[in-house]
Amino acid sequence: xxxxxxxxxxxxxxxxxxxxxxxxxxxxxxxxxxxxxxxxxxxxxxxxxxxxxxxxxxxxxxxxxxxxxxxxxxxxxxxxxxxxxxxxxxxxxxxxxxxxxxxxxxxxxxxxxxxxxxxxxxxxxxxxxxxxxxxxxxxxxxxxxxxxxxxxxxxxxxxxxxxxxxxxxxxxxxxxxxxxxxxxxxxxxxxxxxxxxxxxxxxxxxxxxxxxxxxxxxxxxxxxxxxxxxxxxxxxxxxxxxxxxxx
Amino acid sequence: xxxxxxxxxxxxxxxxxxxxxxxxxxxxxxxxxxxxxxxxxxxxxxxxxxxxxxxxxxxxxxxxxxxxxxxxxxxxxxxxxxxxxxxxxxxxxxxxxxxxxxxxxxxxxxxxxxxxxxxxxxxxxxxxxxxxxxxxxxxxxxxxxxxxxxxxxxxxxxxxxxxxxxxxxxxxxxxxxxxxxxxxxxxxxxxxxxxxxxxxxxxxxxxxxxxxxxxxxxxxxxxxxxxxxxxxxxxxxxxxxxxxxxx
Numbered sequence: 001x002x003x004x005x006x007x008x009x010x011x012x013x014x015x016x017x018x019x020x021x022x023x024x025x026x027x028x029x030x031x032x033x034x035x036x037x038x039x040x041x042x043x044x045x046x047x048x049x050x051x052x053x054x055x056x057x058x059x060x061x062x063x064x065x066x067x068x069x070x071x072x073x074x075x076x077x078x079x080x081x082x083x084x085x086x087x088x089x090x091x092x093x094x095x096x097x098x099x100x101x102x103x104x105x106x107x108x109x110x111x112x113x114x115x116x117x118x119x120x121x122x123x124x125x126x127x128x129x130x131x132x133x134x135x136x137x138x139x140x141x142x143x144x145x146x147x148x149x150x151x152x153x154x155x156x157x158x159x160x161x162x163x164x165x166x167x168x169x170x171x172x173x174x175x176x177x178x179x180x181x182x183x184x185x186x187x188x189x190x191x192x193x194x195x196x197x198x199x200x201x202x203x204x205x206x207x208x209x210x211x212x213x214x215x216x217x218x219x220x221x222x223x224x225x226x227x228x229x230x231x232x233x234x235x236x237x238x239x240x241x242x243x244x245x246x247x
Numbered sequence: 248x249x250x251x252x253x254x255x256x257x258x259x260x261x262x263x264x265x266x267x268x269x270x271x272x273x274x275x276x277x278x279x280x281x282x283x284x285x286x287x288x289x290x291x292x293x294x295x296x297x298x299x300x301x302x303x304x305x306x307x308x309x310x311x312x313x314x315x316x317x318x319x320x321x322x323x324x325x326x327x328x329x330x331x332x333x334x335x336x337x338x339x340x341x342x343x344x345x346x347x348x349x350x351x352x353x354x355x356x357x358x359x360x361x362x363x364x365x366x367x368x369x370x371x372x373x374x375x376x377x378x379x380x381x382x383x384x385x386x387x388x389x390x391x392x393x394x395x396x397x398x399x400x401x402x403x404x405x406x407x408x409x410x411x412x413x414x415x416x417x418x419x420x421x422x423x424x425x426x427x428x429x430x431x432x433x434x435x436x437x438x439x440x441x442x443x444x445x446x447x448x449x450x451x452x453x454x455x456x457x458x459x460x461x462x463x464x465x466x467x468x469x470x471x472x473x474x475x476x477x478x479x480x481x482x483x484x485x486x487x488x489x490x491x492x493x494x
Contacts, residue, residue: 045379047294128435129376132292174443174451177436178429185428188375196421204421208459229487236483240476 030068033058034082037075038122046076046130076130077138079123087116088145088152095152102160103210106179109156110209113149114183114202117190124187150176157213166213179209277315280305281329284322285369293323293377323377324385326370334363335392335399342399349407350457356403357456360396361430361449364437371434397423404460413460426456 036057040049051072055065069075090112094105117124127142134142153176160166182205190201283304287296298319302312316322337359341352364371374389381389400423407413429452437448 043379045292045294045377047292048379130292132290132295171451174448175455177432178452178455181429181432181435182425183428185424185432188428189424201421204418205425208422208425211461212455212458214458226487226490229483229490233480233483233487236476236480240473240480243473243476 026068029060030078033060033065033068034075034079034123037072038079038126041076041126041130042122046072046126046133073133073135076126076134080127080134080138080142083116083120083124083127084142084145087113088148090116091149091152095155098159102156102163102165103213105156106153106160106213107206107210109153110179110183110206111202113180114186114205115198117183117187118192118198118201121187121190121192124184128184128187150180153180160213164215167215170213175213178212182208273315276307277325280307280312280315281322281326281370284319285326285373288323288373288377289369293319293373293380320380320382323373323381327374327381327385327389330363330367330371330374331389331392334360335395337363338396338399342402345406349403349410349412350460352403353400353407353460354453354457356400357426357430357453358449360427361433361452362445364430364434365439365445365448368434368437368439371431375431375434397427400427407460411462414462417460422460425459429455 033054037049037054040053040057044053049072051062051065054072054075055062058065069078091109094100094109094112097105100108131139131142154172157166157170157172157175161168161170161172186201186205190196190198192198280301284296284301287300287304291300296319298309298312301319301322302309305312316325338356341347341356341359344352347355378386378389401419404413404417404419404422408415408417408419433448433452437443437445439445
């Protein structure tokens, strides 16, 4: 249902906001609706929120709102696409790159996934909480996307285990679930307003994920040079010397 | 609202179930109601479930159900206590034991927390999803309990960092959130019916959590013995020898 320009302008909260958004007003307005809807879905639950609440929160008329979304359900669909399908596309773009060493690939996978969640924490929580309200076929699509993310993580981790970059005994599936869990859970605790930088958090989580899988003892390099061996002996001699001196 | 024994018996789905539950029938029946309610809350959302659905699922009359719970909300309160407040009590019982080395304490904290989630995955998801439906003061109590769990984890991790068992540069808070996230997320993926044993999963997650925090290089033991030093030299000599032979 298209609306007149005047009606739209009139529904904006201030003229300056309207002016600022003009270049991509439609996209920005759509995003503003989704953001307001997310907050309300979290606060009142999907079932407890109605279209009027969302229109009020975003300062639009109900009629204007319908120009962007036909229903609450279609907002939930858009939110789900924004996080779940994006996550799957991002993971796919890395897991297929077999030329990347597995540890580099995993670091990239984790950073991308964590950054996606950290930049959409509220949307992510809405999607998780309201899955049962998502109509088909969107519900199945979301489940498939989530399974695809898992598969991409498992694939890269298994490649690292097989190639010796990761610990032999590690369970790739539990590791993938645990790493994805660390990332996803950040939606519940990360608050961009409270000092922590999203990029730093994503790097820290990636670092944790790699440490979980590092082999127990770096195997002695098969092609260690004579120089390496001499260095090792010198080191051992120093320990020997300091011990003898203590006596 | 108490009910007559006959009404109760009549409402049980089969006589054999009733007989089996007799010793602690009231507790078992209460638990059966909570389990049925959890599944329905997950499937239809808290707002979309009514008391009749729950009574039907558990094979009781609505009147019989009111003997156990006054409302949907009081079921949600009981579920929240079962997971959130239990988690806080468990964590508290470990974090105060300063005689435990920090790594042992953290392993215990993680195993306990993971085992709690893995034995109540559906309840945990309900509690997470339906927090906005929880009436006060239960909502604040749940938030406090969750904060307490975090504080106990941070305390033990920080003790390990300060004491040198854990990596110096690690951020205790992000580590605590990440570890709790790995545990909590298991409620979304663990399925006891599909081969994996909860105890093994809890141990694996604890192992991952500790590996995240292990110092980069074990510092050379300050009191290394002469025997250790000789051993190290011998090892280095072997490398030297094998390299020279290759030439």
